Amino acid sequence: MSDTISLTIAKYAASTSIAGIPAEVRERARKVIFDEIACAFFARRSLAGALAARFAAQSGGLPEARILATGQRVPAASAALANGTAGHGEEVDGAHVVGGHPGASIVHAALALAERQRASGAELLNAVVLGYDVGVRIVEACGGLFSVKNRFSLNSDFLFAIGCAVAGGRLLGLDPERQCHAMALSSFSSNALCALYAEKRHISKSLCNGQFAAAGVTAALMAAAGLQGNEDIIGAPHGVLDAWGEDGQRVLATRGLGDRYAIMGANFKFLNCGYPIHAAVEAALALIAKHAIDTGEIVSVDVGMPTDTMKVVDNRAMHNICLQDMLSAALVRGGLGLRESPFPAVLSDPAYIRLRPLVTLRGDADLDHYQPNGRGATVAISTRSRPTVSMRIDHPRGHSLRGEVSWHDLAAKWRDGLPECDVDRMLEAAQGLEDLDDVGTLLDAFTTRH
Incomplete structure (x- = not known):
């Protein structure tokens, strides 16, 4: 037996x-x-x-x-x-x-x-x-x-x-x-x-x-x-x-x-935020640095994630598991540190108040197909005077599949x-x-x- x-x-x-x-x-x-x-x-x-x-x-x-x-x-x-x-x-x-x-x-x-x-x-x-x-x-x-x-x-x-x-x-x-x-x-x-x-x-x-x-x-x-x-x-x-x-x-x-x-x-x-947020923050900050984007010029930030992953961090009440909150704060502050949370201080920052409604999150069909349970993200940033730029990161820093x-x-x-x-x-x-x-x-x- x-x-x-x-x-x-x-x-x-x-x-x-x-x-x-x-x-x-x-x-x-x-x-x-x-x-x-x-x-x-x-x-x-x-x-x-x-x-x-x-x-x-x-x-x-x-x-x-x-x-x-x-x-x-x-x-x-x-x-x-x-x-x-x-x-x-x-x-x-x-x-x-x-x-x-x-x-x-x-x-x-x-x-x-x-x-x-x-x-x-x-x-x-x-x-x-x-x-x-x-x-x-x-x-x-x-x-x-x-x-x-x-x-x-x-x-x-x-x-x-x-x-x-x-x-x-x-x-x-x-x-x-x-x-x-x-x-x-x-x-x-x-x-x-x-x-x-x-x-x-x-x-x-x-x-x-x-x-x-x-x-x-x-x-x-x-x-x-x-x-x-x-x-x-x-x-x-x-x-x-x-x-x-x-x-x-x-x-x-x-x-x-x-x-x-x-x-x-x-x-x-x-980063001290929910894991699905990490790839999006990494991609957005990389785009800002690569293209010397002035955050005051941004008119939209479009983020795509696997659909199930997106649901974990989409407009949550807790700031550190909310994609829109954390990504907006990262862009305004130029990054996220371990020791100091940007909240609640950033909530009264005019730059944050302007940028927060411009960040949208959606399910990404390609990521759904290739990594439905993954932690990847695509980010596209549009500004007033430049063409839209985008980046996809399949695995954020620290992920076991990244090395x-x-x-x-x-x-x-x-x-x-x-x-x-x-x-x-x-x-x-x-x-x-x-x-x-x-x-x-x-x-x-x-x-x-x-």
């Missing part, structure tokens, strides 16, 4: 080790871990990050893991909640080619339990790679971000809680049976209706990633304590794939485990974003992650200068 889908995943999870992970995958994982910790440290200042830290600190309990960028220690699940929320708080955390933000949940779930267990850097790295392998595959088997959203009005990031649970289970040394229970238990406390995108202050959009991280940590600890769930929550009738899976895609939940590493599809962000992001790129990002920190020390700790006997050493490097 063949193994169930859940047991196949659980057996794989229990067998993984750093020795079996190829060098290029370990290198990508080190960069992802470094970047996601820096994102949480950076975005503690965000409203969502600050509120989540305050809530976690009030929860009480054992001081198992730290709330990043504070001097506080809380139970592992509370740390995962606070750090996962901050991780997405400023929209600079990594995205993925299947859609969503696995790192804000998976890295911080694994990190909290690794600190609780005093795990080694190699064990943390293995757990994060595993979490991506499982969480991303489940999203793929459900058709990806837009399929889940369009069919069920759900943010597919909630499925990353399963990857969080498996990563946590590996750090706790769970056997395959208990890994199955951990996956099942994680499904009880994670969900996210896409109505959250209609909020104005980016609080619940950030909080959901922290909640998924906490759900995974809690599920792994529950399974370790002997609590149980359906032993095949992934493949069972009325289970995950029965509820949300795409027809004919069940095989994707396990295909390529140990061969195709999902973390290689992780993307890095260099490897270097440590130099990440260092420059965080020297800009965290000037109060010793970024060189942070880099050294992350690059030597596999040699660390205790992940606490890595986290000690993420502190402000005294």
Whole structure:
């Protein structure tokens, strides 16, 4: 009798080790871990990050893991909640080619339990790679971000809680049976209706990633304590794939485990705005520079995106996931920095007030055909006195299909974003992650200068 889908995943999870992970995958994982910790440290200042830290600190309990960028220690699940929320708080955390933000949940779930267990850097790295392998595959088997959203009005990031649970289970040394229970238990406390995108202050959009991280940590600890769930929550009738899976895609939940590493599809962000906005901003600023365009001469800015992608950022209430707001601000200010949001100050700028109504967003048939779930964009700028100029960017800077992001790129990002920190020390700790006997050493490097 063949193994169930859940047991196949659980057996794989229990067998993984750093020795079996190829060098290029370990290198990508080190960069992802470094970047996601820096994102949480950076975005503690965000409203969502600050509120989540305050809530976690009030929860009480054992001081198992730290709330990043504070001097506080809380139970592992509370740390995962606070750090996962901050991780997405400023929209600079990594995205993925299947859609969503696995790192804000998976890295911080694994990190909290690794600190609780005093795990080694190699064990943390293995757990994060595993979490991506499982969480991303489940999203793929459900058709990806837009399929889940369009069919069920759900943010597919909630499925990353399963990857969080498996990563946590590996750090706790769970056997395959208990890994199955951990996956099942994680499904009880994670969900996210896409109505959250209609909020104005980016609080619940950030909080959901922290909640998924906490759900995974809690599920792994529950399974370790002997609590149980359906032993095949992934493949069972009325289970995950029965509820949300795409027809004919069940095989994707396990295909390529140990061969195709999902973390290689992780993307890095260099702007603090929704990922679909990045290519448009990059193209528009390149056109301005190339053609020496005076923004006061602009009469229209036409942006084309894949139709599903367009819906994520079209005239949203939150400035940093609204294409029209962020692109207008970028053109007026000459770019977007990590540290200082242009909002709300730019709202009263006459140049912004004039330009904002001139930016239009539409679905692009060519992008729909070639990359329906992609993050590319076309931008056409018309002025009073010159012919229209245009540019298409298929993959924004930092995208995994554009080429490897270097440590130099990440260092420059965080020297800009965290000037109060010793970024060189942070880099050294992350690059030597596999040699660390205790992940606490890595986290000690993420502190402000005294």
